[in-house]
Amino acid sequence: DGGITQSPKYLFRKEGQNVTLSCEQNLNHDAMYWYRQDPGQGLRLIYYSQIVNDFQKGDIAEGYSVSREKKESFPLTVTSAQKNPTAFYLCASSPRQVGTGETQYFGPGTRLLVL
Amino acid sequence: AQSVTQLGSHVSVSEGALVLLRCNYSSSVPPYLFWYVQYPNQGLQLLLKYTSAATLVKGINGFEAEFKKSETSFHLTKPSAHMRDAAEYFCAVSDEYSSASKIIFGSGTRLSIRP
Numbered sequence: 526d527g528g529i530t531q532s533p534k535y536l537f538r539k540e541g542q543n544v545t546l547s548c549e550q551n552l553n554h555d556a557m558y559w560y561r562q563d564p565g566q567g568l569r570l571i572y573y574s575q576i577v578n579d580f581q582k583g584d585i586a587e588g589y590s591v592s593r594e595k596k597e598s599f600p601l602t603v604t605s606a607q608k609n610p611t612a613f614y615l616c617a618s619s620p621r622q623v624g625t626g627e628t629q630y631f632g633p634g635t636r637l638l639v640l
Numbered sequence: 641a642q643s644v645t646q647l648g649s650h651v652s653v654s655e656g657a658l659v660l661l662r663c664n665y666s667s668s669v670p671p672y673l674f675w676y677v678q679y680p681n682q683g684l685q686l687l688l689k690y691t692s693a694a695t696l697v698k699g700i701n702g703f704e705a706e707f708k709k710s711e712t713s714f715h716l717t718k719p720s721a722h723m724r725d726a727a728e729y730f731c732a733v734s735d736e737y738s739s740a741s742k743i744i745f746g747s748g749t750r751l752s753i754r755p
Contacts, residue, residue, distance in 0.1 A: 529683075565649065567730060567747040568684075615683055626672040626691040626734070629743060631683035 527552050529632035531616050536637045538603065538610060546601045546635045548616035555621055557599040558629065561585060562613040571614075574599055575621075603637065611639050642667045644733045646746035654754045659703075659718040661749050663731035666712065673714040674732040674743070675705055684730060690714060701725070726753045 529550045538544045550557065556575050560568040570583030574593040588607025593599055599618075603610045614635045619627040647662040665671055672691050676684040688699025695707045705716045714731060728750050734743040 531683075565747060568745040570742070613681075617684075626689075628674070628686050628689060629684075631676075631685070633683045634681070636681070 529616060529618055529630060531614075531632040531635050533635060534633070536635055537640050538637060539640050541605045543602055543604050544637070546603070546614055546616075546637070548599045548601065548632060550597055550599075550616075550618045550630075550632075552618055552620075552630065553596070554618035554630070555596070556619045556627075557593070558617040558619075559583075559589075559591065559599070559601045560615045560617065562615055562634075568615065571601065610637050612637060642671070642733050642735065642742075642744045644731050644744055644746040646729075646731050646749050648749055649747065650750045650752065652752040652754060653721050655723060656720050659716070659721045659725065659751065661716040661729050661731075661751065663705075663714045663716065663746060664712050665714060665731075665733045667733060667735050669735045672734045673705075673707060674734075675699065675703070675714075675716050676730045676732065676745075677701075678728045678730065678748075680727075687716070687729075721751075721753050723753050723755070726751055 532547045558573045559571040569585050571589050572591045574580035580593050590602045616632040617629040619629045643666040645664045674689045675687040677687050678684045687703050688697045690697050690707045698704045703718045728748045730748050731746040732743050
C-alpha cells in the first residue's frame, strides 16, 4: 500500500535534548512538508522541500532542522533551541508543489511531549 | 495575501440533521480550495477540493461543498449527519501564485454529533 509513515507515534524529549521525527513516503512524490499542530491554531508550516537536497523554511522554522537526502525521506529534528516543542507534528507530501492545485497527503502524526 | 476563516470553532448537530461548516477565503487570484477531515490523534484526510471546474464539488462520506465567488465562500455540507462524522474539519486555500508550496489552513471546526 502506498502512503506516508511517521515514527514514532509518541516521543518524549528531555530538556536540552535534540530529537528526530521520521517521515517516509512511497508515493513517489516530489514535495514534502512538516507542520506543527497546536490546539485551536490549525496547522503551521515548519519546513518544506520541493526536490531532493533542497528545502525551505516555513512560517515557524526556528528551533527545527530538516534534511532531504532521499526522495522518500524527510526527517525533522527538534533542537534544544525550540523552547516549546510540545505539539502534534504532521508530515505531508504532494506530487508537485501545491501552487498547481495539488493535494497534500498526510501521515498519521507524531505527538511530542516534554519530560 | 491568502487567508481562510472558519466560522465557529465548534459545531454540534443531532444525528440525521444537516451539517453546515462555514469557510470564507481571501485570495487575489482564482483559488484552489480544500476541505480536510481529522479524526482524533490521526493525520488529515482529503474530503474534497475545488480547482475551477464545477462549482459544486462532491467528496467522500457524503460531503459536498459549493464555491461561491461572489461570497468568497466554500461551505461544507452533508444532508444527514452520522455519529462517525464527529471529527475536526479544516478548510484550506492555495493558488497558482502561492509562495512555492504554500497552502493556508483555517483554524479548524470541531463537529460533534448528538445521538
